[in-house]
Amino acid sequence: MPSTAAKIKWDAAGEHLFETGVKNGVLYRQNASGVYDEGYAWNGLISISESPSGAEATPLYADDIKYLNLMSAEDFGATIEAYTYPDAFAECDGSASLAKGVTIGQQARKPFGLCYRTTIGNDTDGNDHGYKLHIIYGCLASPSERSYSTINDSPEAITFSWEIKTTPVAVTGAKPTACLTIDSTKVEASKLSALEVILYGKDPTSEGGEDGVAPRLPLPDEIKTLFT
Numbered sequence: 001m002p003s004t005a006a007k008i009k010w011d012a013a014g015e016h017l018f019e020t021g022v023k024n025g026v027l028y029r030q031n032a033s034g035v036y037d038e039g040y041a042w043n044g045l046i047s048i049s050e051s052p053s054g055a056e057a058t059p060l061y062a063d064d065i066k067y068l069n070l071m072s073a074e075d076f077g078a079t080i081e082a083y084t085y086p087d088a089f090a091e092c093d094g095s096a097s098l099a100k101g102v103t104i105g106q107q108a109r110k111p112f113g114l115c116y117r118t119t120i121g122n123d124t125d126g127n128d129h130g131y132k133l134h135i136i137y138g139c140l141a142s143p144s145e146r147s148y149s150t151i152n153d154s155p156e157a158i159t160f161s162w163e164i165k166t167t168p169v170a171v172t173g174a175k176p177t178a179c180l181t182i183d184s185t186k187v188e189a190s191k192l193s194a195l196e197v198i199l200y201g202k203d204p205t206s207e208g209g210e211d212g213v214a215p216r217l218p219l220p221d222e223i224k225t226l227f228t
Contacts, residue, residue: 016123027086028113028217036113039215044083051077076178078164112139113217130185137178138167171220191227
């Protein structure tokens with residue numbers, strides 16, 4: 001049998017990879033059954049910072065030696081910064097409507113899911129090499145500060161920011177997770193297109209047609225089935 005062994009090569013053409021950008025944000029509200037059956041475009045995203053925590057080693061000692069390390073559970077959080085947010089996010093941010101255009105705060109915060117896209121670039125294709133879809137489940141937004149200031153000779157748009165905590169969802173054959181990533185450069189294009197129809201929806205082929213698809217957020221097991 002021929003050997004496939006070869007020497008490691010550095011800096012080969014096309015392998016100078018990088019990630020940049022954030023766009024195509026989608027908010028998915030969770031219904032009472034735990035299903036993410038409503039999707040809304042989130043315009044004005046500035047940044048999404050993923051903040052995993054935990055998974056820290058606690059050393060145990062016995063017999064005058066280091067016996068083993070116990071790992072703590074891992075948690076997943078994020079920070080969203082944006083110039084605006086979809087109206088549907090108001091309930092996720094602790095607001096409720098009293099009448100059209102009239103809202104109150106300090107209400108129950110509804111859980112939601114989130115999907116957004118980042119760009120994969122390299123030295124040969126630039127920013128057109130590919131992209132990643134990032135999905136976050138079981139999100140709850142914490143109250144955040146909002147600062148308003150006068151318009152002056154150097155005006156700046158107000159930015160909003162939310163700290164996000166998550167609750168993992170079940171994954172068959174693996175530990176529960178709150179985050180999932182799909183790399184367009186490593187999956188079949190047809191299967192990725194099918195997933196994007198689920199995530200983003202689809203317009204009917206004709207006006208008044210009934211073959212349109214409403215956007216929703218599938219759980220990890222459904223995504224696994226789609227790609228395998």
